[in-house]
Amino acid sequence: MSLFHSIWIALTGLAIGSFLNVVIYRGPIIWGLVEPLEGQKTNFNLAFPRSHCPHCKTQIKAHHLIPLMGYLLIKGHCAHCHKKISPLYPMIELAALLASLLALWVWGFSGAAFGAFILFCFLLCLAAIDARTGYLPDALTLPLLWLGLGANYLWSFVPLADAVIGAVCGYGALALLAFFYRRFRGHDGLGGGDAKLLGALGAWAGWMALPPILMIAAILALVWIGFLALRGKQISATTALPFGPSLALAGALVFTAQKAIPDFMF
Ligand SMILES: [Zn+2]
Structure with missing residues (x-):
């Protein structure tokens, strides 16, 4: 397995990790297991509304949504209200990256x-x-x-x-x-x-x-x-x-x- 392949797989894993975050945070609401927060009740699905700060509801800028990098850029705090953003987000992205490489190394391409x-x-x-x-x-x-x-x-x-x-x-x-x-x-x-x-x-x-x-x-x-x-x-x-x-x-x-x-x- 070339380094080139590994890097592409890792980047794909990272991107899928940020989708998993969406499932983790929105899934339980969509499936009716937990109550949505105020203002999330209508027209809520995996793609809508766009990602926003859980505290001040400000929409997150596109370049702050880049997996891992975005979290490092904003140093774990909302760029608008400066409240702390859960470290679970980058941890899930990192875990998905490691999982993609693990699967590649153990089972080959x-x-x-x-x-x-x-x-x-x-x-x-x-x-x-x-x-x-x-x-x-x-x-x-x-x-x-x-x-x-x-x-x-x-x-x-x-x-x-x-x-x-x-x-x-x-x-x-x-x-x-x-x-x-x-x-x-x-x-x-x-x-x-x-x-x-x-x-x-x-x-x-x-x-x-x-x-x-x-x-x-x-x-x-x-x-x-x-x-x-x-x-x-x-x-x-x-x-x-x-x-x-x-x-x-x-x-x-x-x-x-x-x-x-x-x-x-x-
Ligand atoms: Zn905020």
């Missing part, structure tokens, strides 16, 4: 790399949306499940039968766990979205990937809880913590390791 990049983009959106709103929208988890089966039909990341079993077992395992948790503890411990996300990961990575994904996700979630506790946040047995970001990261790690590390599985 191929359809499979494109497929893996689509998976990474969905996981990035789901992790960010769950962290912000506590929801893993069906509008993303269900297509991701079907895309996983389609991707394995086209590019055989894992045998198609393993993918189908993975989708069923992934969804079933967490749905069952959520059922018993609700039965014995009297309140929801896991969202239904977590089960659909694990089903989607099973559809991409096969049933064999489910145990390592769950194990790594649990470790990541515990590390995150420890980090929050260290920063003085009150944590109790009933504190609702989004499991989606841990599940998404664990899924991306295991899916990549299956290809990048020979003999990772068995």
